[in-house]
Amino acid sequence: MNLFEEIVKQEKKVSYAQRDRELFSFYTLTLIAQDQASKKLKTKLWTCLVLLILCLSVFFSPINLLMGDLIAHLGTIDMIDIFKMALISYGVTGLCIVLIKRGAFVFR
Amino acid sequence: MDSDEELVKRTLKGGNHHYGVLIQRYADYLFGLGMRLTGGNRELAEDISQQSFLKSYSYLRSFDSRKPYKYWLTGIAVNCFKDMIKKEQKYTDLGSGSEQSYSPQLEGNTGFFDLIKPLTEDEKILFTLKYIYEYQTNDIACFLDLKPGTVKSKISRALEKLK
Numbered sequence: 001m002n003l004f005e006e007i008v009k010q011e012k013k014v015s016y017a018q019r020d021r022e023l024f025s026f027y028t029l030t031l032i033a034q035d036q037a038s039k040k041l042k043t044k045l046w047t048c049l050v051l052l053i054l055c056l057s058v059f060f061s062p063i064n065l066l067m068g069d070l071i072a073h074l075g076t077i078d079m080i081d082i083f084k085m086a087l088i089s090y091g092v093t094g095l096c097i098v099l100i101k102r103g104a105f106v107f108r
Numbered sequence: 109m110d111s112d113e114e115l116v117k118r119t120l121k122g123g124n125h126h127y128g129v130l131i132q133r134y135a136d137y138l139f140g141l142g143m144r145l146t147g148g149n150r151e152l153a154e155d156i157s158q159q160s161f162l163k164s165y166s167y168l169r170s171f172d173s174r175k176p177y178k179y180w181l182t183g184i185a186v187n188c189f190k191d192m193i194k195k196e197q198k199y200t201d202l203g204s205g206s207e208q209s210y211s212p213q214l215e216g217n218t219g220f221f222d223l224i225k226p227l228t229e230d231e232k233i234l235f236t237l238k239y240i241y242e243y244q245t246n247d248i249a250c251f252l253d254l255k256p257g258t259v260k261s262k263i264s265r266a267l268e269k270l271k
Contacts, residue, residue: 004223004270007219007220007223008220008223008239008240010219010220011144011219011220011240012240014220015136015140016136016139016140016143016144016153017136017139018135018136018139018154018157019154021132021135021136022132024131024135024154024157024158025128025131025132025135026128027158028131028158028161028162029124029125029127029128029131031158031162032124032127032162032165033124035162035166
């Protein structure tokens, strides 16, 4: 056991040092910054993709058919329904504004 | 001098340069640990310390400030070492039969590296942490996410092998 203890004692005295601590720190921070930038880019690309899909789905939806239905049943709509519709429209608009603002935050 | 926990808090608030202070503070410690675990392989030891700092930064939000940062970082470094060994084994298995083109240059106290050679990777880790860094069994169990009993039994098994 004496030899074992002696080797352990010797090893405790040894101190290991990085070649250049400043350079190592700088390089590691650069790698971190690079990783963060790549993550940000990925987020932007995903947001763009989602927005693109949303826009395409709106443009290619059967909007004329929906409008035709609305005009055909215009006579049967009562005022309460109109108020409900207005409320929903303003709600959706508000939601869109919030989303656009968030989008602006992401793209900053 | 700012405490580690304070520097972590500042880094999380967006000051990456504070993390630079932590890197400089523990660069030699992690490098030394890497050297001891890899048996004096400087390149692997440098890789381990760098990977540990990168991982530590990625998971900095999950750091529990009630425990010392050094313990947390040690746990990360040990896991990096284990991952590296797995990768090395994978490449060795793939390249078995072919001529070895690279032989690492080993540095340091070869007496110690020879001593721990017969141990498994897990035993090397526990032995080094216990006898070189003089961590308590409970601390080792805490940062390696093991039960104290498991740590004790593994260490005594390692000692048996060395006798």
